[in-house]
Amino acid sequence: MIVNNMGSFQRQQYGTQAVGAQYYLALLTGNIGKAGTGICDAGGVTQMAKFGSAFPPPPNKPKKVAPIPTAKLGEYVLAGKPNKINFWYTQTCGIVGQWPNANKVIEAVKSVPFFVVAESVMTPTARYADILLPATTVFEYDSVMAGARNHYIQLIEKAVEPQGEAKPDYWIMGQLAKRMGFGEAFNIPVEQMIKNVLKPSGITYEQIKKGPVCPVKGPWIPFKDGIFKTPNGKANFYCEPWAAKGFLPVVTYLQVDESPKGNPELAQKYPLQAIQRKVIRNIHTSFQDNEWINQLFEDEPTVLMHTKDAEARGIKQGDKVVVFNDRGEHPTIAVVNDNIRPGVVCLENGWWMGQFGFNSSSVLTNDTVQILGTGTSICSTLVNVRKA
Helix, strand or coil, rough: CCCCCCCCCCCCCCCCHHHHHHHHHHCCCCCCCCCCEEECCHHHHCCCCCCCCCCCCCCCCCCCCEEEEEEHEEEEEEEECCCCCCCEEEEECHHHCCCCHHHHHHHHHCCCEEEEEEEECCCCHHCCCEEEEEEECCCCCCCCCCCCCCEEEEEECCCCCCCCCCHHHHHHHHHHHCCCCCCCHHHCCCHHHHHHHHHHHHCCHHHHHHHEECCCCCCCEEEEEEEECCCCCCCCCCCHHHHCCCCCCCCCCCCCCCCCCCCCCHHHCCEEEEEEEEECCCCCCCCCCCCHHHCCCCCCEEEEEEHHHHHHCCCCCEEEEEEEECCEEEEEEEEEEEECCCCEEECCCCCCCCCCHHHCCHCCCCCCCCCCCCEEEECEEEEEEEEE
């Protein structure tokens, strides 16, 4: 089994090529389409059944709005690309400190005249809000889970009543819609919203009330018997969408731009390749303010360095150091050993801006957009390290 969805390949400038090579490997060795093999793409239950929208679509198809690439959020908003933003509403999202090139994202947030945040805790993003709306946590309202992380559809049942003045996001959206003159489209009981989501799947609300439901019976084998969802029903090594974008339509090696070999001049200033890792104390930026977790785990981020790189900079285990490049500076603590390659440092992802006197390692990260995958390139980042 090849598990590629959760690795750093998805956060490299040309990570798509690396993932493509993994698919080639599975196909060439026959390790796909049968039990005990395959590619784990975390497609989840959305591969097995279709799902609808909680709300009916508008009668007239809305005009398309040009998107902003996630990696370029700060740059595009500051430049008014593709449109100048005067009002910004954000929910369920830690854009300050999690998005690449965090200092530029903060500039962008400050530049928007009216910034509204719906949140359940006072996150770094919430601190920049002109208006902060108290939103419920997932434990305070009924909902349905039918996502990309598991093979079951299940009811999310309210465990406790909403605290204080907190309201569910769908309630807030409904109130905004009401004030804008189309509230009737959103004035739907939550039970009906769930039924609307379930309707295309053929699974009923009554079924999931009894417990989680898998849309298929028996073992689930993606691409069973070598049947693929392509025009010819076969797996194609030749990728036509790549060719349409002007790329070689088969997997090849492409040199990452922000790397010692890709940009030797920049590497003179910043010779270390920085990658990011998850830590056990949080999920992205979630749970960073949990008091119990803060009692159990360290209250300072670390950077993992190879012994040779540390010695060359006079850095020892436990030293306070600063990881830096032209985008920003990240104070942290050095962990020195031989568990990482020379020339590479590993940063911790998810620390809140300003927490315990530190900031997020995202102040350093590359905001290049993945050309084929359109994701971020945060693990294609050059830095240097000095003693604090």
